[in-house]
Structures are given as C-alpha cells and as structure tokens.
Amino acid sequence: MISSLTGKVTHVGLDNLIIDVNGFGMFVNVPPQTASSLRTGEQTTILTTMIVREDSMTLYGFSEPAEREVFDLMLTVSGIGPRIALAVVAALTPAEVSKAVATGDDKAFTKVSGIGPKGARRVVLELAGKLILTDQDSDQLPLSHDVAWKPQVLDALMGLGWTERDAVAAVDSFVEANPQSETIGVAQALKSVLATLGSQHSNTRH
The missing domain is CATH 1.10.150.20 (5' to 3' exonuclease, C-terminal subdomain)
Incomplete structure (x- = not known):
C-alpha cells in the first residue's frame, strides 16, 4: 500500500492534485484545505490512504x-x-x-x-x-469524561425526553464523581445517571 508520496506538484484542483513522483503522475483526492495550501511546481510530501476495489485503485491524501x-x-x-x-x-x-x-x-x-x-x-x-x-x-x-458507554447512555436519556444539555451534564458529573465508572456496563451506567438526574433535575424532565 502507498502510505505517502513525495514529489513535485504538477496540478492543483479544488479537491485533488497530481504529484510527479520520479516521472509518474499520481492523482490524489484531497480535502479542499490541503489543495489550497499547495502550489503548482513546489515539492511536497502527502500522507496517503489507498482504497483498492475490483475496478479501481484510488489515493486519498492528507497534510x-x-x-x-x-x-x-x-x-x-x-x-x-x-x-x-x-x-x-x-x-x-x-x-x-x-x-x-x-x-x-x-x-x-x-x-x-x-x-x-x-x-x-x-x-x-x-x-x-x-x-x-x-x-x-x-x-x-478531560479524558475522565471519555467513557465507552457515554454515547449509548446519552442516546437513551434523550430518547426518554431529557435535553441533550442536561444529559451531557449529568453523565459528565457522574463520571467525574466516580473514577471507576468506565468499568461498568451501559445498563448500570444508565441506571446510575438516571438516579443523578432524578435527584438533581427532577423539574427539568420533559
């Protein structure tokens, strides 16, 4: 797989470019911000991901x-x-x-x-x-707020009618107060956060 390209830029489009690598023109799809940062004729190195399919091999590049x-x-x-x-x-x-x-x-x-x-x-x-x-x-x-079950619990809380703001605040508060919360399952986490919401925000439920 091609993980990077280094060569001279011979063409710059809105979301693509061509890099001359030892005489081979490599067409690369890139984000607009990457394309706008490059100029024809300059040397550059682009990090790439190659997508291989039955009928094509396509390069995507990033700065x-x-x-x-x-x-x-x-x-x-x-x-x-x-x-x-x-x-x-x-x-x-x-x-x-x-x-x-x-x-x-x-x-x-x-x-x-x-x-x-x-x-x-x-x-x-x-x-x-x-x-x-x-x-x-x-x-x-804070990394303490990044627990694997958080998206599922937020989705469940909002499905029960809580606002996203209240749900996020309750989950973050629970995680911060319970350092071991990342080890519990989704069901237990939901039950614990619901208890927190029930005691602290009983008047905000819709």
Missing part, C-alpha cells in the same frame, strides 16, 4: 497524520464510504471530531454533506472509544 486517522476511522463506520469520509475531514478538524465523539455530539456530523441525523448518531456510536485524543484535544476535554 496531517490526524486527518488521515480520522479518514481511516470514518471508513470503519457502516454506510460511510471514501467520499463522505473525505467530506468529514474537510468540514471538521481532527480535534472537533474527537470532541464530538467523546461528548456524544452527533449534531456536529450533520454539518457534513451526505450525513443525516441517523447517520451522525451511528458515527458517534461506532467510533466511541476508537478515537485517540491528541495532547491538544486532551487540554480541551
């Missing part, structure tokens, strides 16, 4: 390792193909993706063309626990 990681992880989500995965990288920074998954913020993914509300929730559920926060992300979001 940062975190962008490629997000792209590759998006491909593990059912119903997400390379086109939508690339659109996610174009619309959201790796930090924004990590934070959205960790906090169960599925609405962040509805900004991406091709992802509706159901698809966004599926992204959050299937990527829970898979994304590794960078040091910068860790400063913005």
Whole structure:
C-alpha cells in the first residue's frame, strides 16, 4: 500500500492534485484545505490512504497524520464510504471530531454533506472509544469524561425526553464523581445517571 508520496506538484484542483513522483503522475483526492495550501511546481510530501476495489485503485491524501486517522476511522463506520469520509475531514478538524465523539455530539456530523441525523448518531456510536485524543484535544476535554458507554447512555436519556444539555451534564458529573465508572456496563451506567438526574433535575424532565 502507498502510505505517502513525495514529489513535485504538477496540478492543483479544488479537491485533488497530481504529484510527479520520479516521472509518474499520481492523482490524489484531497480535502479542499490541503489543495489550497499547495502550489503548482513546489515539492511536497502527502500522507496517503489507498482504497483498492475490483475496478479501481484510488489515493486519498492528507497534510496531517490526524486527518488521515480520522479518514481511516470514518471508513470503519457502516454506510460511510471514501467520499463522505473525505467530506468529514474537510468540514471538521481532527480535534472537533474527537470532541464530538467523546461528548456524544452527533449534531456536529450533520454539518457534513451526505450525513443525516441517523447517520451522525451511528458515527458517534461506532467510533466511541476508537478515537485517540491528541495532547491538544486532551487540554480541551478531560479524558475522565471519555467513557465507552457515554454515547449509548446519552442516546437513551434523550430518547426518554431529557435535553441533550442536561444529559451531557449529568453523565459528565457522574463520571467525574466516580473514577471507576468506565468499568461498568451501559445498563448500570444508565441506571446510575438516571438516579443523578432524578435527584438533581427532577423539574427539568420533559
């Protein structure tokens, strides 16, 4: 598999480029921000992921390792193909993706063309626990709040009528107060958070 390309940029499109690597012109699909940062004639190195299918071999390129990681992880989500995965990288920074998954913020993914509300929730559920926060992300979001069951519990709470804001606050409060909460199952977590909501927000339920 081709994991990177180094050569001269011979063409730059809105979302693609061609790199001359030792006389071979390699066509690479890239996010618009990567394309806009490059100029024809300059030397560059692009990190790549190759998608091999029966009738094609397609390269997708990125300027940062975190962008490629997000792209590759998006491909593990059912119903997400390379086109939508690339659109996610174009619309959201790796930090924004990590934070959205960790906090169960599925609405962040509805900004991406091709992802509706159901698809966004599926992204959050299937990527829970898979994304590794960078040091910068860790400063913005305490790791103690990133537990595997959080998206499922948030989904259940909102299905029961709690607002997303109250649900997120209750889960974060419970996780912060219970360091061992990451070891419990979804059912026990839901029961415990419901008890917290019932005692602290009995007048906010809809």
